[in-house]
Amino acid sequence: MRAFADLLDRLIYTRSRNTKLRLIGDYLRTTPDPDRGWALAALTGELDLPGVKPAVVRALIEKRVDPVLFRMSRDYVGDTAETVALLWPARGEPDGDLKLGYVIDRLLTLGRVEAPAAMAAMLDVLVADERFALLKLAMGGLRAGVSSRLAKTALAQAFDLDVDAVEEVWHGIAPPYTPIFDWAEGRIAQPTALDTPVFRPFMLAHPLEDARVDLADYAAEWKWDGIRVQIVRAGGQVRLYSRGGDDITGSFPDVAEAVTVDGAFDGELLVRGEVQGGEAASFNALQQRLGRKTVSAKMRAEYPAFVRLYDILFDGPEDLRGLSWTERRARLEMALPRFDPERFDISAVIDAADFDALEAIRAGARDAAIEGVMLKRRDSIYTGGRRAGLWYKWKRDPLTADCVMMYAQRGNGKRSSFYSDYTFGCWTEEGALLPVGKAYSGFTDEELKGLDRFVRQHTLNRFGPVREVEKTLVLEVAFDSIHESKRHKSGIAMRFPRISRIRTDKPAAEADMIATLKRMIA
Template structure:
C-alpha cells in the first residue's frame, strides 16, 4: 500500500504530463505483481467497491473522534477522505500494514457488513498517506489527474510497446494483468486474447469551431449526420453478441431487442437510438431505455432500440481497420445489402458541395433532429483514440438561457475550498424561482474566485456543504437541449448545461421565465 500511496500522493501534486508518465513508469518498474496490476486497474478506473460508501467512512471516523473536532477539521480540510485519513487515531503496529493486492482481493470477497471492520483494521495499521490512498481507492474516483489513457501510455512506454497494441489487448485482459506485465517485461509472449466478442477501442473526433471550417479541404472529407444518440459498438462473434458503450462498458443486457437474431460475425460502429420506422426519437427516450438494465417487453415495444451504422471494423474475422474510410464505407454498404439486419440501417453520407453549405446544414441541424455533422477524412484508417487530423465533429450551436444562481456547493479536490458547483433556476409565473439545472464548468479560475466570493457574501442559508444565496446573480447557461422530466419540480431537464457567461451586470428580475424553456422541449 505504501508504494501505491506514495504514487498517488506524487501524482496529485504533479502538473506535468511527462512527469506523471515517469512516476507511473517508475512505479511499474519497482513494484511486483500483483500489486502493480491492481494499481493499474485503479488508475484506469477498473475497480469498484460497492460495499464502501462515504457515509460508512464518516460513521467510522465519528466513532473515533470528538464530533466538534471532526467538524472543525472537516471544515478546514474540505475533503472527507482526507479529513478521515488525517484524523484517524494512530495505532501503528496494531496490525500489519496491508498490501494493495490484499486490500483489493479481500474487499472483492467480503460481504457488505464485513467492510467496516476490515477497513478499520487497515486504517489502524497505515500512515496518513496510506489511509488517504486507501479511502480514495475504495470510494472510487482517485482524482489524481490521471486519465485511463495516460495510465496506458505510461504502461506502453514502460514496456517499450505502442499504446495502440495495449489498447487492442486491453479489453481481453483482466486485472491484475500478470500476463500483460510478463509480456511488457519480455518474460513471456504477447498474451493470447481469446477470440471472443471483445470491445475494440473506438476512433473519436475532434470538435470543429465555426472559424476553423474554412481552412478545411472539404474535397478530402466525407460528411455524415451526427445523430443524437450514443456511440455504440456491436460485436458478434460465433453466436455471442455484445453491445458496448464508447468506453467499452457492456450495455447489451439493456438492449436484448437489438441483439436477438444476429446472423453474422462482425464488429460494427454506430449510433444507438430509439427509432420508430427509421425515424429517431428524441434523446430522452433513449435515456429511458439506458436507465433500465432489464427492460420489460412493453418498454421494448414502446421504445424500440435501433443502431444506425457508421463503420465496419471487422467482417467475418477480417480486420478492416487498416483500410481507408472510403474503402470501409464501400465494404459497409455491401455488407448491409447482404445482411439487412433488423433494427439497423446505414447512416447516410451527406453531400456537401462547399463551406457555405456545410454551415447552412449545421444551422439547420436543430430542426432536423441531429446534433450536427461529422467530417471524416476519406483516406484515414480506423485509429483508436482521438488522433489529430482525421475526424471532426461540427456540432450545432448551443441554446442559452439566463438563469438565476440559487445554491452553491463546495467542489472536490482542487476546488474543495471553493464554492464551484452551481444550481440555477428560472422564474415561474408566480414569481418564484425553481431550479432547472446544475453546472460545474465554463468559467475561468479567476471567475471562479469571484463567484466563490459572491457566494460567501450573499449566503442566506446553509445546508451542510450547500449554501443558499439571495437571488441576485444571473448566469448565462448554455445547453444542448431541453427534455421533459417528471423527476424535477420544474418539469424539465437541460442536456449538458455549462456556464457560458456570468452576467454580473444583469438584474435577476430580468432572467428568463421557465415558460421559455418549456417551449424549447425537443
C-alpha cells in the same frame, strides 16, 4: 501499500503529463505481481470492491470520532477519503509489510458483512497517506489526474509496447493482468483475441474550429446525440462497449440479443421516439436506460434502444481498419442487410454540393438527436485516438438563456473552499422563479472568486451544504439542447449547461421566461 501510497501522492501533486507517465512507468517496472496489476486496475477504473462503499466508510469513522467533528471536517476538506485518513485513530503498530495484493484479495473475497471489519483492521495499522490510498482504492475514483488511456500509455512506454496493441488485448484479460505483464517482459507472445469480443480503440475527431474543408476530400455525416458504442460479436458472444471501453451490454440487452453478425462495428446508441419505429429521441430519453444493471420489460418497451451504425472495424475475422473510409463505408453498406432493421440502421451521408451548402444545412438542424456534423476524410484508415486532419467534429452552436442564480453549493477537491456549483432558474408567467438547471463550469478562476463572494454576501438561508441566495444575479447559460422532463418542476431539462457569461449588467426581472426555454425544445 507503501509504494502505491507514494505513487498516488506524487500523481496528485503533479500536473505534468510526462511526469505522470514516468511515475507510473517506474512503478510498474519495479513493483512485483500482482501489486502492479491491481494498481493499474485502480488507475484505469477497473477495480470494484463491492463490500466497501462510502456509506460504510462513514459509518466506520463515526464509531471512532465524534460524528459532528467528522462532518464539519469533511465539509472543510471536501474529500471523504482524505478526511477519514487524517482523523482515523490508529490502534496498532504500523505494518510496513502490508502488500497491495493482499489488501485487494482480502477485500474481494469478503462480503458486505465481513468487509467493514477487515477494512478497519487494515486502517489501524497504516499511516495517514497509506490510509488515504487504501480508502481511495476501496471507494473508487482515485482522482489523481490519470485517465485510463494515460495509464495504458504509461504501461506501453515503460515496456516499449504499442499502446493500441495494449488497448486491444486489455478487455480480454482480467485484473491483475498477469498475461499482459508476461507479454510486456517477453515471457509470452502477445495475447490474441480471435474468439473473444474485446474492445478496440475508437477513432476520435478534432473540433473543426474555424477551418473549412473540401467536400471532395471529406464526407459529412450527422453527429447524433446519443452515446458512442462499439458492438463486437466473436466466439458466439456479444459485447457493447462505451467510448471509454466500459462494458454496457447489461444495460442494453435488447440490442445485444439482436446482434447476429460476427465482427466489430462503430455506431451511436440511441432510443426511438414515442412513435413506434420513429426517429431517434433526445438524449434525455436515452438517460433513462444508462447505467442500469437490470432493465425491465416495461423500460425496454418505453425506451426501445437501437444503434445507428457509423463504421465497420472487423467483418467476421477480417480486419478492415487499414482500408480507407470509402472502402469501409461500402463494406458497412453491404453488411447492413444482415442486421435486424428494428435495432440497426446506418448514418446517412449528408448530400451537400459544397462547404457553404453544408454550413446552411447544419445551421438549420435542430433535431432533438442531432448534435452537429462529422467530417471524415474519405481516404482515412480507422486508427485509434485522434489523428490530425482525418476526422473533424463540427458541433452546432449552443443555445443560451439568461437565468437567475438561486442556490449554491461548495465543490470538491481544489474547489472545496469555494461555492462553485450553481442552481439557476427562470420565470413563470405568474412571476415565480423555478430551477431549470445546475452548472459548475464555464467560468475562470477569477470569476469563481467573484461568484463565491456573491454567494457569501447574499445568503438568505442554509440547507445543509446548500445556500439559498438573493435572486439578483443573472447568469448567461449555454447548453447544447433542451428537453421536456417530468422529473423537474419546471418541466424542462438542459443538456450540458455551462455558464458562459456573468450578467451583472442585467436586472434579474429581465431574465428569461420558462415559456421561452420551452419554445427552444426541438
